[in-house]
Amino acid sequence: MMEIATHLRVIIGILCFALVGIIIELIRQNRLKEHYAIIWLLTALSIFIFGIWPDSLNLISRFVRLHHLTTLFMVAFLFLLAIVLHFTLAISQLFDRNKRLTQEVAWLKFELEQMKGQEQN
Numbered sequence: 001m002m003e004i005a006t007h008l009r010v011i012i013g014i015l016c017f018a019l020v021g022i023i024i025e026l027i028r029q030n031r032l033k034e035h036y037a038i039i040w041l042l043t044a045l046s047i048f049i050f051g052i053w054p055d056s057l058n059l060i061s062r063f064v065r066l067h068h069l070t071t072l073f074m075v076a077f078l079f080l081l082a083i084v085l086h087f088t089l090a091i092s093q094l095f096d097r098n099k100r101l102t103q104e105v106a107w108l109k110f111e112l113e114q115m116k117g118q119e120q121n
Contacts, residue, residue, distance in 0.1 A: 004054050012051030019044040036090075039083055046079065 004012075023040045026032035032040075049056055061071040 004051070009052050013048065016044045016048040016051070019047075039086060043079075046075075 020041065023032065023037050023044070027034060027037050057068055057072060057075075060075065061068040064071060064074070066074065
């Protein structure tokens with residue numbers, strides 16, 4: 001059983017609520033899109049759960065039958081893997097949009113040059 005001092009739990013809770021406040025403010029200012037904010041809100045929730053209730057890590061360790069430090073690294077790795085996957089999907093979508101936009105601009109430029117050529121004749 002892990003024991004964290006009460007004042008550290010309070011500090012962790014305050015930091016998590018501050019992170020949520022910052023995320024909400026960034027959304028409000030249109031500096032962070034809502035679908036990206038979900039990742040950061042899950043991050044704050046994870047930190048809150050593991051910080052306020054550290055025995056949750058032991059519970060997971062018993063469930064997967066691993067040492068608690070190994071479990072901590074596994075949870076962190078899976079979380080980072082999810083973030084990388086999410087951003088890879090976002091980059092792929094942006095690549096497709098950029099390609100489509102480039103093709104449309106090229107087509108419009110071609111049509112414009114054809115119209116200019118017809119006007120000159």
